[in-house]
Structure formats: structure tokens, C-alpha cells
Amino acid sequence: MTTDARSAQARTATHWQRFSVPYEYPVVFTEGVFDADNPALRDVLCRLEPAKRHRVVVFVDDGLSAGKPPLLEAIQAYAERHRDAIDLACAPIAVPGGERIKTELHFVESMQQTLFDLHLDRHSYVIAVGGGAVLDAVGLVAATTHRGVRHIRIPTTVLAQNDSGVGVKNGVNLQGVKNFVGSFAPPFAVVNDLEFILTLPDRDKVAGMAEAVKVALIRDAEFFGWIERHMDHLATFERAAMATMIRRCAELHMRQIGHGGDPFEMGSARPLDYGHWSAHKLESLTRHHVRHGEAVAIGMALDARYSVLAGLLPAGGEERICALLEYLGFHLWHPALAKTGADGEWLILEGLKDFQEHLGGELTVTLLAGLGTGVEVHEIDAERMRRAMVWLQARAGG
Numbered sequence: 589m590t591t592d593a594r595s596a597q598a599r600t601a602t603h604w605q606r607f608s609v610p611y612e613y614p615v616v617f618t619e620g621v622f623d624a625d626n627p628a629l630r631d632v633l634c635r636l637e638p639a640k641r642h643r644v645v646v647f648v649d650d651g652l653s654a655g656k657p658p659l660l661e662a663i664q665a666y667a668e669r670h671r672d673a674i675d676l677a678c679a680p681i682a683v684p685g686g687e688r689i690k691t692e693l694h695f696v697e698s699m700q701q702t703l704f705d706l707h708l709d710r711h712s713y714v715i716a717v718g719g720g721a722v723l724d725a726v727g728l729v730a731a732t733t734h735r736g737v738r739h740i741r742i743p744t745t746v747l748a749q750n751d752s753g754v755g756v757k758n759g760v761n762l763q764g765v766k767n768f769v770g771s772f773a774p775p776f777a778v779v780n781d782l783e784f785i786l787t788l789p790d791r792d793k794v795a796g797m798a799e800a801v802k803v804a805l806i807r808d809a810e811f812f813g814w815i816e817r818h819m820d821h822l823a824t825f826e827r828a829a830m831a832t833m834i835r836r837c838a839e840l841h842m843r844q845i846g847h848g849g850d851p852f853e854m855g856s857a858r859p860l861d862y863g864h865w866s867a868h869k870l871e872s873l874t875r876h877h878v879r880h881g882e883a884v885a886i887g888m889a890l891d892a893r894y895s896v897l898a899g900l901l902p903a904g905g906e907e908r909i910c911a912l913l914e915y916l917g918f919h920l921w922h923p924a925l926a927k928t929g930a931d932g933e934w935l936i937l938e939g940l941k942d943f944q945e946h947l948g949g950e951l952t953v954t955l956l957a958g959l960g961t962g963v964e965v966h967e968i969d970a971e972r973m974r975r976a977m978v979w980l981q982a983r984a985g986g
């Protein structure tokens with residue numbers, strides 16, 4: 589060591605700061621959350637300070653306003669009925685549903701302006717009622733206003749109830765990149781109400797089921813078998829089957845976040861993102877005309893075939909997965925998959941690079957070693973993936 593290095597070392601001292609913060613939040617399953625006598629929402633609001641009257645701002649997905657009875661009025665009536673516990677800081681505010689709220693960032697700013705104008709403090713509540721997009725945008729607003737206002741999510745789509753809404757992430761899009769700006773911020777509570785699912789267009793009911801098939805395929809053979817046995821009921825959106833599917837899927841996602849060892853995704857793995865590297869790319873190639881769940885279904889079919897070609901999944905498994913997805917209502921091909929760049933390469937394959945870039949570190953892709961067993965790999969053979977693409981295209985007659 590040189591004299592300079594020795595003297596620099598003598599002037600340097602490192603103190604390690606260390607702490608851990610336990611998180612917990614209830615995920616409640618109910619029906620008729622805004623029915624006057626349903627205590628679920630009131631109970632979660634009051635869980636820390638039962639005697640207090642809580643200030644609340646509610647943002648509502650405008651895709652829900654067509655419902656009956658009118659939702660905004662129902663929320664107001666609920667707050668009035670529980671006025672000893674709930675102090676609505678202003679009338680519920682409708683915000684744009686769907687990806688628009690995550691893409692046009694003036695909506696985020698205007699929600700923050702509202703919280704500023706209302707003098708909302710860190711012990712107040714920001715409630716989001718809506719699909720995954722509204723939850724992501726409002727979640728970001730809640731997480732960043734005063735560095736974190738209590739946030740309650742009331743997810744209203746299958747996907748948001750069984751996957752995104754019960755998790756710890758929020759985010760908005762920038763420069764066309766999904767979720768480029770966002771944070772990890774566990775909510776104060778989640779309240780899932782099955783009745784919202786009933787008003788959902790069929791297309792969205794189908795799309796959300798992709799995440800259930802996904803989590804079954806990588807984590808739970810028994811659940812995969814249950815989905816297969818109940819595919820008739822699921823394909824016709826039978827209430828009891830939908831309720832069981834959503835709850836089991838939400839539980840499996842919660843288990844991964846709570847016990848998977850990496851809730852804030854510090855590592856390189858995204859264990860819940862089976863079928864997602866190509867799905868995210870397909871979503872952006874189609875400018876979100878393909879729903880997230882629809883893209884995930886295609887991504888799962890592709891990676892199932894790849895898993896077979898790689899010798900990981902016994903042959904026939906991929907066909908069983910495709911047959912189930914098609915029975916549930918998914919189409920396993922989209923013309924945008926065949927788009928090529930100047931070099932003739934399929935653009936979808938760029939999704940692997942994007943996937944790695946989002947997380948950093950080593951490329952980590954979840955494949956299948958069985959119907960219920962995910963396996964992580966760190967290399968994807970481009971030629972083999974091209975063959976999987978050709979198979980999928982030929983299978984769809986595309």
C-alpha cells in the first residue's frame with residue numbers, strides 16, 4: 589500500500605446502519621364493500637386507531653361509473669352511514685381508468701394537487717377503487733405525497749384482485765417504458781369485492797385468469813389441476829369458481845411476496861414473472877391494445893414450448909397448457925409477434941434484454957420443469973426461442 593493510500597485509509601471510518609421494518613397488511617375478501625352495513629372497510633380504516641374519525645380521499649376508476657347503483661353516490665352514502673369513523677375530505681373523485689392514467693402524468697400531478705389542497709396528512713387515507721392501472725397511479729401518489737400517506741386498495745378487475753392489487757408495487761409509464769417511475773410501497777390494506785368482477789367486460793374477466801394459470805404453473809400443481817377440472821365453470825365465469833380462483837391466486841402471490849425472501853425485488857430474479865418477458869414486449873409492440881393478461885397467456889405458451897425444447901418440461905405439457913388457455917378464452921398468437929427489425933430479427937426477442945435491464949444483474953427467466961414447478965435459467969438460446977416462436981405461429985395457423 590502506498591503512503592497516500594495508507595493516510596486516506598486512516599481518515600476513513602465506516603459505520604454500518606442496520607434495521608429491519610416488519611410489514612403487515614390485511615387482504616380482505618368481501619362482497620358489497622360499500623353496502624351500508626358491511627363493516628369491512630370501516631374495520632380496516634379503524635384498525636390502528638379505533639376511536640378516531642379518519643380523513644379519507646377516494647379516487648375511483650371512471651370505468652366503474654356506469655355501474656348500478658352509481659358508485660360515487662354509494663361511497664358517499666357509506667361514509668355518511670359511518671361518519672363517526674370516516675370523514676370524507678371531499679366527494680369521491682373519478683379518474684381515468686386504464687393505461688391512460690399511467691401514461692399522461694398530469695393526472696398524477698393533479699391528484700397530488702388535490703391532496704395538497706385538502707391538507708391531507710400522513711395519518712389520512714388515500715383509497716383507490718379501480719383496475720390495476722388506477723391502483724398503480726394512485727399508489728404512487730400515496731407513496732410519494734408527504735413520503736407516504738396511508739393507502740387502501742379496492743381492486744375491481746380480476747387481474748387487480750388476484751395479482752397486482754395484493755402486492756407491494758406501484759408505478760407509472762415514462763417515454764413508453766412501462767412502470768419506469770414507481771416504488772415499492774406496501775398498502776395499509778386491500779379489500780377485494782367480488783361484485784366488481786360481475787360488471788367487468790368478458791375480455792377482462794378472461795385476461796385476469798392468465799395470472800392464475802401462471803402462478804399455478806410455477807408454484808402449485810394442485811391448483812393447476814383445480815383450474816383444469818373447473819375450466820367449464822371458469823370459461824363461463826361462474827361466480828363460485830371465479831371467487832375460488834381469485835382467492836387462491838391472490839394467496840399464492842401473497843405467499844411469494846411475504847415468504848419468497850425478496851419482497852422488494854433487490855435480486856435479479858422475478859419469480860412471479862413466468863411468461864412475462866415477451867408479454868411486456870408484446871404489450872408495448874401493440875401499444876397496449878393487447879391486455880396484460882392476454883399477452884401473458886401468449887408468453888406462457890411460448891415459454892412452455894421453449895421449456896420442452898430445452899428438455900426441462902416433458903413433451904406434451906406445452907400442449908396441455910395451450911389447450912387450457914384456449915378453453916378459457918385466450919388466443920395464443922398475435923400478428924405483432926411476427927414484427928421484425930431492420931436485421932430481420934423478431935422484435936419480440938428484444939424483450940429479453942428489456943427484462944434484464946428493468947431489474948439489473950444477471951438475466952433470470954422462469955421456465956417450467958413441470959406443471960406446477962418453475963425453474964430459473966440465466967441463458968436463453970435465441971435459435972431455440974425462434975423455433976418455439978415458429979411452433980406457436982404454426983399452431984395458431986398464423
Ligand SMILES: NC(=O)c1ccc[n+]([C@@H]2O[C@H](COP(=O)([O-])OP(=O)(O)OC[C@H]3O[C@@H](n4cnc5c(N)ncnc54)[C@H](O)[C@@H]3O)[C@@H](O)[C@H]2O)c1
Nearest residue numbers: 651685686687719720721744745747748752757784787788
Ligand atoms: N403493481 C403491480 O404489481 C402490477 C402487477 C401486474 C399488473 N400491473 C398493472 O396493472 C395494469 C392492468 O390492470 P387491469 O388488468 O386491472 O386493467 P386496467 O386497470 O387497465 O383496467 C381495464 C379497464 O377496465 C375498466 N374497469 C376496471 N374495473 C372495472 C369493473 N369492475 N367493471 C367494468 N370496467 C372496469 C377500467 O376503467 C379500464 O378501462 C397495468 O398497468 C399493469 O402494468 C401492476
Ligand SMILES: [Zn+2]
Nearest residue numbers: 799864880884
Ligand atoms: Zn402479470
